[in-house]
Amino acid sequence: MxxxxxxxxxxxxxxxxxxxxxxxxxxxxxxxxxxxxxxxxxxxxxxPELRERIKSVATSTWNETVKALAIDDVIGEIIDLELDQRAISIMDITADHVFTRNKIARGHHLFAQANSLAVAVINDDLALTANADIKFIRQVVEGERVIAKAKVIGMEINNRTVVEVHSHVDNEPVFTGVFEMFRSTQEKEGGK
Missing domain, CATH: 1.10.10.10 (Winged helix-like DNA-binding domain superfamily/Winged helix DNA-binding domain)
Structure with a gap:
């Protein structure tokens, strides 16, 4: 009505x-x-429009929380974060993200969103990608919103943390990745 x-x-x-x-x-x-x-x-x-609402929440909420990189270096907008546990970001695919001819998103943008989220979830001053096993599941096109969810699935020796990232558009998988992250310090006693 x-x-x-x-x-x-x-x-x-x-x-x-x-x-x-x-x-x-x-x-x-x-x-x-x-x-x-x-x-x-x-x-x-x-x-404000959605992008400004997201930016406002992300800047005020996550600026002090994210340790391994500046909040402006995260690709997409973080909407949820629990260090060394999980994180969620969203990215709206615009004309800047796609090939001109077919409006399909360039793969490096999907990778960058997932990779920067894997870095952001690490509770350390330095986190670098040591290895990544990734898979593109389907094309993403201009106008779609990609939601990436990162989850820490393991801590290993040699200052490594394994982060799994799944990206979706409208609950449909579009990208997955398992990132082995180097961190500058070992997990703290009683962490994770």
Whole structure:
């Protein structure tokens, strides 16, 4: 059932507060209005676009948490992080990420998202990729959102941590990788 503008805007504000990473497209479908209407509503309510909301959350939340690299060096936007445990990032595929001719994302962007997330999850001042076993499962195209989930699956001798990353578009696997990460110090007693 369609709502009037005032009711829609009140509900829209509540929805975005509960789900700050919801897209304008999803909101348009939810409220049965055009994307432009959602954008106008957001502007009237002084609610920034998704990219700015993500950046704001990522900068304020993760800037002090990520140790192994600067938050600006992470490819994609971190939306969840528990050091030496797990991390999640999202990346919207734009024209800058794709081949001009066919609008398919260049593989190095998917790898970079996964690899930088594997570095970010390490609880150390220095983490470098020592080895990676990766697999591209399907093509990703302009306009899709890639969600990468990293999980620490093991600590090994010689200051190594194994991180598994799975990337999805709409719950469909598009990339997987197992990263062997060198860290400058051994896992601390009682860690992980």
């Amino acid at each position: 369609k709502r009037n503008k005032k009711e829609r805007q009140v509900s829209l504000k509540e929805t975005i507060e509960q789900k700050p990473f919801i897209t304008d497209e999803a909101l348009a479908n939810m409220y049965e209005v055009s994307i432009q209407t959602i954008r106008l509503d957001r502007m009237e309510l002084n609610i």
